[in-house]
Amino acid sequence: QVQLVESGGGLVQAGGSLRLSCAASGRNFSSYTMGWFRQAPGKEREFVAAIVSVIMRSGRNTDYADSVKGRFTISRDNAKNTVYLQMNSLKPEDTAVYYCAADPRQRLAVSASVYDYWGQGTQVTVSS
DSSP states (O other): OOEEEEEOOEEEETTOOEEEEEEEESSOGGGSEEEEEEEOTTSOOEEEEEEOSSOOTTSOSEEEOTTTTTTEEEEEETTTTEEEEEEOSOOGGGOEEEEEEEESSOSOOOOGGGOOEEOOOEEEEEEO
16 A cells, blocks of 8 residues: 655746655555646646656656646655656646656556556646
């Protein structure tokens, strides 16, 4: 069982930055794919970014939604059981509840359905 707790959300002006954190409890954190998703009012939950602890055959260990590439950076500290999402150049359309998720397999999945564990979410609001 893995428990996830997000923090770092808040209100920021367009063009600003925020860093989200997700602290995980449980064992074998380094073996999990960690993902960030978001859900805006009236919209479906969507993939933001994912990270694994190994380099995949693609040569990458991260993946991003096209809408956040070049602006957001996902990272992890396995010693602290924590994953981060650094969000720069924020736009009003980034406003959403951001969720941290854990997938027991290392596969950089973009589908929310394969993630077994979820945090409670943290609100990010970007004003114009």
